[in-house]
Amino acid sequence: MASLKEKIFRKEDPSVYKTKDSHLVRSLRVRDFIALGVGTIVSTAIFTLPGVVAAQHAGPSVVLSFLVAAIVAGLVAFAYAEMASAMPFAGSAYSWINVIFGECFGWIAGWALLAEYFIAVAFVGSGLSANFRGLIAPLGITLPKAISNAFGTNGGVIDIVAAVAIILVALLLSRGVSSAARIENGLVILKVGAIILFLIVGATAIKASNYVPFIPKYHETSDGAFGGWQGIYAGVSEIFLAYIGFDAIAANSAEAKNPSKTMPRGILGSLAIAAALFVGVSLVLVGMFKYSNYANNAEPVGWALRHAGHPVVAAVVQSISVLGMFTALIGMTMAGSRLLYSFGRDGMLPKWMGKLDKKNRPNHALFTLTVIGVVVGSLLPFAFLAQLISAGTLIAFMFVSLGIYRLRQREGKDIPEPGFKMPFYPVMPALGFIGSLFVFWGLGNDAKIYAGIWFLVGLIIYFAYGANHSYLSKQKEDVDSGATKE
Template sequence: MASFKERIFRKEDPSVYEQKDAHLSRTLRVRDFLALGLGTIVSTAIFTLPGTVAAQHAGPAVVISFLAAALVAGLVAFAYAEMASAMPFAGSAYSWINVIFGEFFGWIAGWALLAEYFIAVAFVGSGLSANFRGLIAPLGLVLPKSLANAYGTDGGVIDLVSVVVIIAVAYLLSRGASEASRVENILVIAKVLVVLLFIVVGCTAIKPQNYVPFIPKYHLNPDGTAFGGWQGIYAGVSMIFLSYIGFDSIAANSAEAKDPGKTMPRGILGSLIIAVVLFVGVALVLVGMFHYTLYANNAEPVGWALRKSGHGVIAAVIQSVACIGMFTALIGMMMAGSRLIYSFGRDGLLPRWLGKINNKHLPNNALLALTIVAVLIGSVFPFSFLNQLISAGTLIAFMFVSLGIYALRKREGKDIIDPEFKMPFYPVMPFLAFAGALIVFLGLSTDAKIYAAAWFIFGLIIYFCYGMRNSALGREKEEGKDVG
């Protein structure tokens, strides 16, 4: 019988994951991953966060906040690219850390990401619902409050549109990753085009005086948060970072990539670079069109700025395409989330039926579980207080992956393949990626850290009461000892 310490540090053999994931079809190409990453990263945040962060924290210096957040995300993305190239397994950080540091630490990293996917799918479903209802309202089509809002919110019982949208995306994904990717590619192109349309049209309404002062003087907001100075820029970084974490959705599907040694780095880094250019462009134009104070408490700053500038038709077009484009974020997050849950089931840390694939080689049981939980969170229960938990959990996983590069390098070319892509400026860059993620994490609100701690305590209970006892790796190790 293995000791407690042996159970905690037991590591999975990478060849075992290769065998377990061999049944997943490798059909996704670079363009599919670029679309997947852009579809997840360039979501509703690009139309809301630039104005919100400018008004609440940074003023015109919101551009610096976006660049600083992008720098940290970029450092971590290099670590992700090497990990995915060396270990193209389903489950991204969970599977990598399981191999590098051991099952317990893999569980912590995976559990952190699971919070992101559960809540992010629910949030996007709810956001799409709100935008859709806003679009049909002028036509006289209004849902009763009981079917339009989450339970206990403004007379709501269930958010019906959110339910339908999440189930529709789940049905699309259940038919195969390649089919979902075709839809994703088309919608992402449309979404990028409307972002570029806003930048071009918005440039005609820029007033240079709106950029002065570029970094407002520091003071505290009434709620105690920072505004202006480097403190406001830092507060903006922690708020904005959520926008860039979508590249994990690419890595989670690496077991379905063609030639992952080339495909994964290009997809991860390429999608992030394009997204950064678009985010910075929107932020720069938006704060130039109107004084940043006018975006306070504005849920749709991009549409508002266009209408105030006399471009009402373009505003309507952008809002319509943005609404449709939210499907791309749902596709990306539900693909990644279902592959993560599949990985847990594959390894016995959650019920094994979650790790089964159907006759089309798809993890549809895991997809069903994700869909049910996301529907419950997003359409039945109020969940606004959990918004920063997405960033908190993901940042913890990012720190694990960044430090994992040091352990990975020692095994590359031995029991782990020597990847075609490697993180540059080793050993400095992995440390910078870890430090950057830690700094962003420390900038999150106290509530976010408390909610993250509660989620991890819940995860530890599940692991010690179920996962450790039913672990496939644990049984393999015990059987190996018995045979010896």
């Protein structure tokens, strides 16, 4: 019987993951990953967060909040790029940390990301539903409250639009990633076009006076810090949620063509494009109207265009934004299902989830994620859980950043030399860890409490089930029983 210490620190052989994932079809190219990354990162947030954070925390300096958040995300993305290049396995951080630090630490990182995917699928589904209902309302079409809102919220029983959207995406993905990638690529081009349209039209309505003072004087409000570096910092913690989607690319590493080159280009390229779009939208938005106009405004981009005399452009941008939300739903559903597949593959959760269908697709895991996403997104009010997305993912980011030090010791030995390496080693990995900790520290106390509860549940599941049913555990038992017989 393995001791507790042995269970926590036992590591998976990278060659085992390579063999286990060899049945997955490698069909995704750089352009597919860039579309997947941009589609996942540039989601609902780009049409809401710039106005919300400007009004609540930073004023015109919301641009700096987006820049700082992009820099921190970029530091971690370099670590992700090296990890994905060296170990192109399904499950991203879960699989990497399992190899680098050990099974228990891998489970903690994977469990952190699972919160992101469960809640993000539900969050985007609900956001898509709200925007769709807003679009059809001017046409005189209003859905009954019972099928418009989550259970127990404003007379709701089920958010039927969110449920249908999540199921449609699952059906698309069940046919294989190649079909989904083609649709994703087209929708991303359409969405980026709508954002560029907003930037061009919105730029004509910019007034320089709206940028003064660029960094308002600091004071406390009911929403927390406003103005000064404190307001910028508060904005960073709230905005960082928008950038974390690049880990959805890494989760699909096992389905990449030439992953040593494809993965770094996809991860870093998509993040660079997304950061430029976020900064551009926030700069134009606060220049069009004074930031205070966006307080409690659920659709600041559409509102700004309409009040600047461009109602047709506003309708076009908002219509495309609803379609564009499908790109984030595709990205998060793909990544979440691959993570669940990895858990099942390793015996950390029931092995049924790690089974592939006749065409080598992880549809059992996809089915599980879809059911949970529909329940959370269409039946349960989940706003209080949304901060779990940032809290959990930031913890996984810290693991990955520190993991570079252990990875370098094994590159060229039991782990192949990657096609990409994180620059400025050993300084940059430390900066990635410190940056993630910096953002995590700025999250609200509720986020930290919810994250603590989530991790406690995860540890209970690990020690009650995963530690005893994992394939690593069974290998150890086989070795021990063989030694006993001898």
